[in-house]
Amino acid sequence: MEKAKNSRLLPAWLHRNPVELTAEQEEILRQKRLAKIHRKMKRKSGKKKLNRSTAGNAALFILMGICGVFMVLPLVMILNNAVKPLDELYQYPPRIFVRNPTLNNFTDLYVLLNESWVPFSRYVLNTIIITLGGMIGHVIIASMAAYPLAKNHFPGKKILFSVVVLSMMFSWTVTQIPQYLIISWLGINNTYAALVLPAWSFGMGLYLMKQFMEQLPDSLMESARLQGANEWQIFWRIVMPNVKPAWLTLAIFQFQQMWANTGSMFLRSEELKPLQYALQQITSGGVSRAGAGAAVTFLIAAVPIIFFLICQSSIMETMTTSGMKD
Amino acid sequence: MSMAIRKERIVPRKDTLWHQVRINKASYLLMAPYFILFFLFTVLPVLMSVYLSFNYFNMLEPPRWVGWANYIKLLLEDDIFIISLRNTLLFAVITGPVSYLLCLLFAWIINEFKPRVRAFLTLVFYAPSICGNAYMIWNLILTGDRYGYLNGVLLRMGFLNEPVLWMQTEKFVMPVLIVVQLWLSLGTGFLSFIAGLQTVDKGLYEAAAIDGVKNRWQELWFVTLPAMKPQLMFGAVMQITQSFAVADISIALAGNPSVNYSGATIVTHLLDYGSTRLDMGYASAIATILFLLMVGTNKLVQRILRRVGE
Numbered sequence: 001m002e003k004a005k006n007s008r009l010l011p012a013w014l015h016r017n018p019v020e021l022t023a024e025q026e027e028i029l030r031q032k033r034l035a036k037i038h039r040k041m042k043r044k045s046g047k048k049k050l051n052r053s054t055a056g057n058a059a060l061f062i063l064m065g066i067c068g069v070f071m072v073l074p075l076v077m078i079l080n081n082a083v084k085p086l087d088e089l090y091q092y093p094p095r096i097f098v099r100n101p102t103l104n105n106f107t108d109l110y111v112l113l114n115e116s117w118v119p120f121s122r123y124v125l126n127t128i129i130i131t132l133g134g135m136i137g138h139v140i141i142a143s144m145a146a147y148p149l150a151k152n153h154f155p156g157k158k159i160l161f162s163v164v165v166l167s168m169m170f171s172w173t174v175t176q177i178p179q180y181l182i183i184s185w186l187g188i189n190n191t192y193a194a195l196v197l198p199a200w201s202f203g204m205g206l207y208l209m210k211q212f213m214e215q216l217p218d219s220l221m222e223s224a225r226l227q228g229a230n231e232w233q234i235f236w237r238i239v240m241p242n243v244k245p246a247w248l249t250l251a252i253f254q255f256q257q258m259w260a261n262t263g264s265m266f267l268r269s270e271e272l273k274p275l276q277y278a279l280q281q282i283t284s285g286g287v288s289r290a291g292a293g294a295a296v297t298f299l300i301a302a303v304p305i306i307f308f309l310i311c312q313s314s315i316m317e318t319m320t321t322s323g324m325k326d
Numbered sequence: 327m328s329m330a331i332r333k334e335r336i337v338p339r340k341d342t343l344w345h346q347v348r349i350n351k352a353s354y355l356l357m358a359p360y361f362i363l364f365f366l367f368t369v370l371p372v373l374m375s376v377y378l379s380f381n382y383f384n385m386l387e388p389p390r391w392v393g394w395a396n397y398i399k400l401l402l403e404d405d406i407f408i409i410s411l412r413n414t415l416l417f418a419v420i421t422g423p424v425s426y427l428l429c430l431l432f433a434w435i436i437n438e439f440k441p442r443v444r445a446f447l448t449l450v451f452y453a454p455s456i457c458g459n460a461y462m463i464w465n466l467i468l469t470g471d472r473y474g475y476l477n478g479v480l481l482r483m484g485f486l487n488e489p490v491l492w493m494q495t496e497k498f499v500m501p502v503l504i505v506v507q508l509w510l511s512l513g514t515g516f517l518s519f520i521a522g523l524q525t526v527d528k529g530l531y532e533a534a535a536i537d538g539v540k541n542r543w544q545e546l547w548f549v550t551l552p553a554m555k556p557q558l559m560f561g562a563v564m565q566i567t568q569s570f571a572v573a574d575i576s577i578a579l580a581g582n583p584s585v586n587y588s589g590a591t592i593v594t595h596l597l598d599y600g601s602t603r604l605d606m607g608y609a610s611a612i613a614t615i616l617f618l619l620m621v622g623t624n625k626l627v628q629r630i631l632r633r634v635g636e
Contacts, residue, residue: 056542060435067432068450070509074460075453093473094466145360148353155346160361163369168567169620170372171593171613173600177385178374179367186366201363207563208518211556215525231352245521252517260458301457305449308456312448315521316441 028219075301082106082298086291105295112282112292118270120278127259127275129192134199134258139247141200146209147235151221161210167203176265183266194266199258205250212246213239248311256304276300379610389607396611407612410590413500414570414616417591418623420504422569425511429561432512433519434546448520455513461575464506468492468579493580499588506575513568515561522557526550551634558634562627570620573597592616 076096081089083101113120148154149161179198188194216239224234240247262277279300283293347354379396381389400407436447454460467475470491477489492498526549534549551558573593576582580589582598592612600609 064432064435064447068447071512072450072453074457074463075450077463078457093478141360141363145357148350148356152350152353154350154353155343160357164364165563165624166617166621167364167368167372168563169570169624170375170617171571171596173593173596174375174378174606174610174613175368175371177606178371178378181374182366182370197363198367201360201367203364203368204514204564206360206364208560211518211560212521212525214556215553231356235356243525245524249517249521253514256456304456308452309445309449312445312520313441315524316444 075305078298078301081294084291084294089290089294090287105291108289109282109292109295109299112289113278116278118273118278122271123273123275123278126192126272130195130261130263130274131255131258133192133196134261135251135254137196138200138202138205138254139250142202142205142250143209143240143243143247144235146206146213147239148231149206150210150213151216151218151239164203164206168207180265189266190268190272192272195258195261195263199254202254202257205254208250208253209243209246212243216242245315248315252308252311255307259300259304375610376614378607379614381607382605383607383610384604385606386604392607396608397615400608400611400615406587406590407592407595409587410592410595413588413590414572414592414619416500417504417507417572418566418569421507421511421572422565425508425569426515426561426565428508428511429513429516429519429565430558433516433523434550436520437523448517451512452516454510459574459578461506461510461578464502464509464575464579468502470494493589494585496586496588499580499584503572503576503580503589506579507569507572510575511568514564518557518560518564519554522554523550526553547634555631555634558631559628562631563624566620566623566627570616570623592619 073096080096080098082105083103084098085100085102085104088095088098088100116123149157183189183194183198188197220238220242221234224238229238260276261274262280263272263274264277267273267277279296282289282296285293378389380391380393382392382395383389432451436444436451439447449456469475469477470489470493472478472481472489474489474492476492477486480486481489490498492502530549530553531545534545539545539548571593572591573596576584576589576591576594577597582590582594584590584594593616596609596612596616599605599612
């Protein structure tokens with residue numbers, strides 16, 4: 001009975017050949033369980049122990065309110081512009097809020113997209129490949145590299161990590177040209193790989209993942225190791241589920257970056273170019289396309305925002321659903 | 327007895343580098359895909375740029391070795407570089423720490439709300455960073471005629487008698503850019519703090535309450551911040567790379583070159599040489615100096631951060 005409760009803390013696949021835990025591990029697991037019970041009781045009673053002053057709360061909320069209005073301004077503007085008729089878009093002085101909302105901008109955009117030389121669906125497909133490829137690949141391989149750097153000891157660990165951190169401080173503008181030369185030399189110019197592979201090697205993702213993995217208690221990995229798990233299994237089934245907030249955050253950053261990439265530096269074939277490129281061609285179309293342009297700006301902003309909201313909500317849920325986290 | 331002898335034989339072998347590498351084979355294998363790409367697409371280009379900084383390179387002719395000439399010109403003869411260095415340091419000293427504290431403060435406040443509200447509030451504060459070039463909205467606010475929002479409000483309230491050309495007046499350029507940069511500051515660091523707060527063990531707060539932590543400020547300093555030190559370090563590095571690399575907002579709002587170079591930063595100067603004058607050697611020298619500045623600042627900041635919660 002006691003053992004069954006203990007093993008609930010480890011994933012089910014480790015149960016196949018149970019190994020006797022040492023007294024020390026028993027103790028750790030017991031305390032984790034106690035903390036959990038303690039927490040549940042707290043939640044039921046619904047009272048916070050700390051005294052949180054009302055005046056302090058009010059001051060913080062007012063500060064947040066004022067800042068929030070300024071912060072959300074561009075979103076409000078983009079949303080309103082998308083439903084403004086042409087005369088309101090060109091009104092001077094410009095107004096933020098729309099008076100006669102219309103969906104004409106979106107129908108205009110739809111007509112324009114059907115006229116494009118390369119079928120519109122092709123741009124969408126390109127974007128999916130580039131954005132998702134660049135994001136998922138980066139999150140996985142950067143996390144794979146971050147786990148040993150955070151938790152294992154081996155020669156070269158320190159220097160590898162400091163090179164990654166230092167690399168973020170070198171201005172991206174001047175490395176673009178050498179990077180272009182390397183991509184041409186590799187022969188991957190004018191392919192998806194020219195955008196996706198460099199994105200996999202960004203320094204920030206590794207740094208972010210390493211910082212979060214560092215916080216995991218060593219006992220977590222050791223107990224898995226005792227049960228015969230290899231490094232890959234520990235990484236994929238123990239470390240990754242426990243740093244879910246980190247990789248969801250990294251996914252947001254990477255999605256945003258890849259989504260904004262027009263690929264114009266490396267992609268010459270029209271049928272390889274992403275949505276962002278096609279949409280920006282519309283915005284540069286002058287007065288007659290200003291309406292469609294506003295709709296484009298809205299769409300370009302809306303996609304990362306939806307992705308952001310999905311990821312953020314799951315980040316918030318992690319704490320309540322994961323039973324292992326302590 | 328025989329066990330003891332065997333152990334003695336193994337101990338010295340464990341210290342050899344090759345043995346260390348071999349027993350950590352799995353670690354190296356896990357890191358291999360990332361680091362191969364990293365060296366190819368990040369380290370190699372950086373090394374090439376540093377090499378280029380000792381050359382004259384206009385992207386049409388092959389690079390020509392000029393030794394330290396770029397650096398000598400940059401540090402001794404380039405007046406505009408001195409202006410841009412001063413402005414960049416101003417950004418680093420003001421927006422750097424203030425942005426960092428704002429990120430932390432807002433992440434911490436938002437964390438008090440219920441999950442659904444939290445996700446929404448995070449979006450509100452992250453909005454300037456997610457909308458691409460959202461800072462363009464400041465062009466509307468700062469328009470120089472009486473229809474600009476800022477001029478309009480100030481004229482109506484009687485603070486001004488005539489509209490101010492905000493971005494064309496030297497003394498207003500830097501203060502305005504600093505405000506806009508602060509407005510943009512809830513970005514990478516902010517989201518990583520939000521995520522970091524989710525991973526703080528809730529049991530720690532209860533333990534702290536029993537130990538006599540009285541108010542939320544004490545809780546923040548003694549419990550929350552020490553628990554999320556890795557995220558604090560990460561946020562600091564991101565803040566340094568951002569506040570030393572301010573350029574886009576300066577170019578969008580003040581132009582490049584700005585009036586009397588009042589809004590020039592190291593990166594706008596770099597862009598001027600790299601993409602307008604096509605002198606990549608000189609631009610690389612600027613990038614190298616900027617890199618050294620950031621590395622130095624990072625060392626300093628990490629030393630300060632180690633004291634958190636003490």
